[in-house]
Amino acid sequence: MSMIQLNGIDRVFQLGDSEVHALRQINLGIDAGEYVAVMGPSGSGKSTLLNLLGLLDRPDAGHYLLEGQDATTLTAEDQARIRSERIGFVFQSFHLVPRLTAGENIALPLMLAGIPPAERNRRVASALRDFGLEDRAHHRPDQLSGGQRQRVAIARATVMHPAVILADEPTGNLDRATGEEVMELLEALNASGVTLIVVTHDQLLGARAARRLTMLDGAIVGDERKHG
Amino acid sequence: MRVADTLLFARRAASGTPLRTGLLVLAMSIGVAAVIVLTALGDGARRYVIEEFSAIGSNLLIVLPGRSETGGLNPANLVTTTPRDLTAEDAASLIQIKGVRKVAPVVVGSSEISVGGKLREVMLVGTSSDFLEVRRLQLAQGRFLPPNDVGLGSNVAVIGSVIRDELFGSASPLGKPIRVGDRRFRVIGVLSAGGRGMGMTTDELIIVPTATALAMFDTNTLFRILIEGGNRDELESLESRVKKTLIERHDGEEDFTLITQDAVLQTFDKILRVLTLGVAGIAAISLAVAGILVMNVMLVSVTQRTGEIGLLKALGATAPTIRNVFLVEAAMLSLLGAIIGVAFGEAGAAALRQFYPAFPAYPPIWAVVAGVGTALGTGLLFGVMPARKAALLDPVQALSKR
Numbered sequence: 001m002s003m004i005q006l007n008g009i010d011r012v013f014q015l016g017d018s019e020v021h022a023l024r025q026i027n028l029g030i031d032a033g034e035y036v037a038v039m040g041p042s043g044s045g046k047s048t049l050l051n052l053l054g055l056l057d058r059p060d061a062g063h064y065l066l067e068g069q070d071a072t073t074l075t076a077e078d079q080a081r082i083r084s085e086r087i088g089f090v091f092q093s094f095h096l097v098p099r100l101t102a103g104e105n106i107a108l109p110l111m112l113a114g115i116p117p118a119e120r121n122r123r124v125a126s127a128l129r130d131f132g133l134e135d136r137a138h139h140r141p142d143q144l145s146g147g148q149r150q151r152v153a154i155a156r157a158t159v160m161h162p163a164v165i166l167a168d169e170p171t172g173n174l175d176r177a178t179g180e181e182v183m184e185l186l187e188a189l190n191a192s193g194v195t196l197i198v199v200t201h202d203q204l205l206g207a208r209a210a211r212r213l214t215m216l217d218g219a220i221v222g223d224e225r226k227h228g
Numbered sequence: 229m230r231v232a233d234t235l236l237f238a239r240r241a242a243s244g245t246p247l248r249t250g251l252l253v254l255a256m257s258i259g260v261a262a263v264i265v266l267t268a269l270g271d272g273a274r275r276y277v278i279e280e281f282s283a284i285g286s287n288l289l290i291v292l293p294g295r296s297e298t299g300g301l302n303p304a305n306l307v308t309t310t311p312r313d314l315t316a317e318d319a320a321s322l323i324q325i326k327g328v329r330k331v332a333p334v335v336v337g338s339s340e341i342s343v344g345g346k347l348r349e350v351m352l353v354g355t356s357s358d359f360l361e362v363r364r365l366q367l368a369q370g371r372f373l374p375p376n377d378v379g380l381g382s383n384v385a386v387i388g389s390v391i392r393d394e395l396f397g398s399a400s401p402l403g404k405p406i407r408v409g410d411r412r413f414r415v416i417g418v419l420s421a422g423g424r425g426m427g428m429t430t431d432e433l434i435i436v437p438t439a440t441a442l443a444m445f446d447t448n449t450l451f452r453i454l455i456e457g458g459n460r461d462e463l464e465s466l467e468s469r470v471k472k473t474l475i476e477r478h479d480g481e482e483d484f485t486l487i488t489q490d491a492v493l494q495t496f497d498k499i500l501r502v503l504t505l506g507v508a509g510i511a512a513i514s515l516a517v518a519g520i521l522v523m524n525v526m527l528v529s530v531t532q533r534t535g536e537i538g539l540l541k542a543l544g545a546t547a548p549t550i551r552n553v554f555l556v557e558a559a560m561l562s563l564l565g566a567i568i569g570v571a572f573g574e575a576g577a578a579a580l581r582q583f584y585p586a587f588p589a590y591p592p593i594w595a596v597v598a599g600v601g602t603a604l605g606t607g608l609l610f611g612v613m614p615a616r617k618a619a620l621l622d623p624v625q626a627l628s629k630r
Contacts, residue, residue, distance in 0.1 A: 076547060095536075108540070112544050116230075
């Protein structure tokens with residue numbers, strides 16, 4: 001059974017008088033451990049799809065089964081718990097809290113989940129070590145380079161050991177060399193078994209993924225798998 | 229989220245914007261300080277008045293001529309005759325009553341005093357030798373009025389210290405002649421400086437025997453009779469005996485008013501307490517204003533931190549968690565403001581006491597508690613709306629902003 005199963009998902013936004021169909025009749029299955037790139041031009045609905053997969057948004061029609069559980073009927077509290085425990089987000093603009101240090105930013109999901117400080121410190125220390133950020137633990141985001149910021153964000157996304165990582169244009173604000181490093185980090189996580197879903201309009205980036213979904217006007221128009 | 233983490237997170241959020249936080253705390257502290265200083269003034273006034281009255285003894289009974297009705301204008305009052313004078317003989321008769329220790333009749337009027345060409349307006353009190361003890365006064369020089377001089381009317385006078393300084397300078401006034409109105413007096417004593425009570429200072433008084441004063445003002449009626457009883461517990465029975473005696477002397481009519489020190493004191497106490505409460509209420513308005521400021525600042529904070537709120541939701545924060553973080557921040561700022569306000573207020577009250585030592589400007593404890601409580605209450609109350617707004621933010625929109 002698929003880890004992620006979307007059946008007949010619709011998402012409609014009301015913009016003034018007109019209705020915008022951001023997602024139309026999406027049917028999609030993603031297995032655990034897959035590496036999926038979602039491609040498509042701006043406004044094709046890829047970010048909406050990602051938000052939906054991350055339980056930040058609800059569909060207007062259809063069902064979303066996450067690990068066999070119907071996520072569309074869950075309460076807000078249960079959805080928050082699933083976001084906390086099963087899903088990691090990586091954003092284009094990093095979304096680090098500017099007043100907190102790198103270490104504190106990484107500790108945020110642990111803190112929100114109510115994990116005791118001792119356990120928290122242990123896990124943050126090991127995350128800092130894994131991502132080569134030990135000497136940056138007490139730096140605030142404005143004292144870090146773009147690549148370091150995204151490494152902090154990825155460390156934060158993985159510190160709860162999620163089953164799936166959702167990355168929205170993770171290299172969009174980075175130069176090519178730094179972007180390459182960040183993608184290697186994400187791919188290494190995928191290699192360790194974490195499902196990785198990357199939204200991008202960068203063809204080169206998309207080409208790295210084992211499976212490529214192409215979206216246009218809210219519908220999935222292409223689903224290619226790399227062979228070998 | 230653990231309570232300690234919520235507190236820490238809110239504290240970091242508040243200290244992340246020092247200017248905004250500082251101004252908010254300042255506004256709150258001014259509100260609390262206003263409550264404390266103003267109630268200190270109000271309560272200080274109450275204590276001041278009570279101390280003034282205590283200065284003339286708490287076992288005191290005061291007789292006033294005329295009947296003072298508390299029920300407004302009574303038609304019966306129009307029919308009855310004008311009240312009889314309260315005479316020096318009335319006062320003399322009271323000393324026979326069991327339980328009466330001292331009786332001091334008081335006649336008050338203004339006159340002119342002249343010494344060697346120097347002229348001055350002066351307050352003249354005619355009384356007996358008991359006045360000194362009934363009013364707890366001290367002599368600086370010489371002696372007080374001679375006893376047993378009710379009807380004699382000798383021309384001796386005791387003067388206040390200011391009068392002495394102005395008219396005699398550094399020379400001793402004892403035995404010197406003075407002219408008051410069209411009479412000549414001999415100065416026999418000087419009162420110590422700083423005597424107070426019943427709203428006037430004794431420093432600018434001149435005191436002469438009762439009969440002399442009555443003759444000078446060409447009157448028969450006394451302004452007051454001060455009666456000192458044995459002790460406070462017997463004051464009530466003493467009051468009824470005094471009343472009975474005076475009614476007998478006044479042909480069965482109660483045309484005088486008897487008040488006890490306690491009654492006057494309680495009335496003033498009540499009035500000034502209400503006044504203090506009123507002043508505290510007015511000061512509390514500034515706290516409400518500070519509360520609205522809390523709301524304003526927190527709303528701005530929610531707008532500025534929209535991206536952060538979206539992130540927290542993406543990281544698994546529930547709506548109640550977000551709400552608590554913002555509520556705790558509002559409460560923290562209010563509490564900090566309240567604590568600083570208490571310090572400001574106490575310092576202000578201490579400064580008042582420093583400048584006016586006679587005025588006991590201590591803020592009452594209830595005012596401190598109420599000030600801090602109101603600050604916290606308004607902070608929380610006005611923090612609810614911004615916190616709710618933050619909790620209800622749509623995470624997708626919140627994340628896309630920034």
